[in-house]
Amino acid sequence: xxxxxxxxxxxxxxxxxxxTPDAAHTWLYCRACSVRYRVEDGIPIMLPxxxxxxxxxxxxxx
Numbered sequence: 270x271x272x273x274x275x276x277x278x279x280x281x282x283x284x285x286x287x288x289t290p291d292a293a294h295t296w297l298y299c300r301a302c303s304v305r306y307r308v309e310d311g312i313p314i315m316l317p318x319x320x321x322x323x324x325x326x327x328x329x330x331x
Contacts, residue, residue: 270294271311281306282317298323 271294279288281299288297288306296305297313304320306313 271308271313275313279313279315282315283320288313288315 271290276288276290279297280286281288281302281304283304284299284301286299286301288299290297290308294311295308297308297315298305299320300323302320303323305323306315306320308314
């Protein structure tokens with residue numbers, strides 16, 4: 270689980286808007302950019318080149 274104080278200061282590197290974690294704290298979501306960033310071993314990978322589009326809600330991956 271990510272430290273709540275860390276979550277308060279993290280921002281999307283693309284738009285500088287806040288990011289929010291998923292329930293398992295394995296992804297950080299930027300709703301403004303519609304991208305997500307992975308969290309590996311408790312470390313957010315907040316690089317623009319590593320951003321992934323947020324998957325569609327149907328679970329189809331498209």
